[in-house]
Amino acid sequence: MIVILRNVIALIAFSAAIIFGTAGIFGLFRFPDPYSKLQAGSLCGTTAVFSIFIGSLALAPTWAMAGRIIIICFFFLISSPTGAHIVARFAWQSNIAPWKPSARHHRKGKNNKNKQDDLQ
């Protein structure tokens, strides 16, 4: 009974990890400027990796491994947002302008070939 419960919890957590991870990797390639890419990357980094931690916590064979996974969870909760903040501050200080939807982008939809010109 306990084994089936642990497997079901792990299955749910791993399914969530696959959904969030796929969305994060897509966003990493499709979003226009570093800030929104960073948002997609943080989505992939925090939710997907944390779901994997919860799933492996459910599947952990011994208590020692479960304790180590919890400690890794705490460290990851501290280090991942701090790293994302460092990247965002670096992008802001190197004068990268945030992306704005221009009038041409609204009118023609996908025709954003001159994206760099629109930024300026």
Add this chain to the structure above:
Amino acid sequence: MKFLMIDIMQWFLIVCAFFCILRLITGRTAADKLTGLNVLSGVVLAFLVLRGVRHGTALFLDVALVYDILGFLGFLAIAHFLKDNFSGEVEKEEMKR
């Protein structure tokens, strides 16, 4: 069932890491590359944890903990170095003008 799930997740993380390395190589600006590196760090951490649970050895989890701390410090150092580099170039360009 348990080992099958963990194996599937390991292959999924390998594909994720491949795309992150692709982003790291093909990114245009330094901020794009740093974003890819940020995601890659988390993906490798999750891979190490899954590997440890799969084989039942706690050694992988210790390595994952140390990798998290040292990877974060290295990331901080890279961002700091790039920032100094960038601001130095900007100051030089402003002085030329």
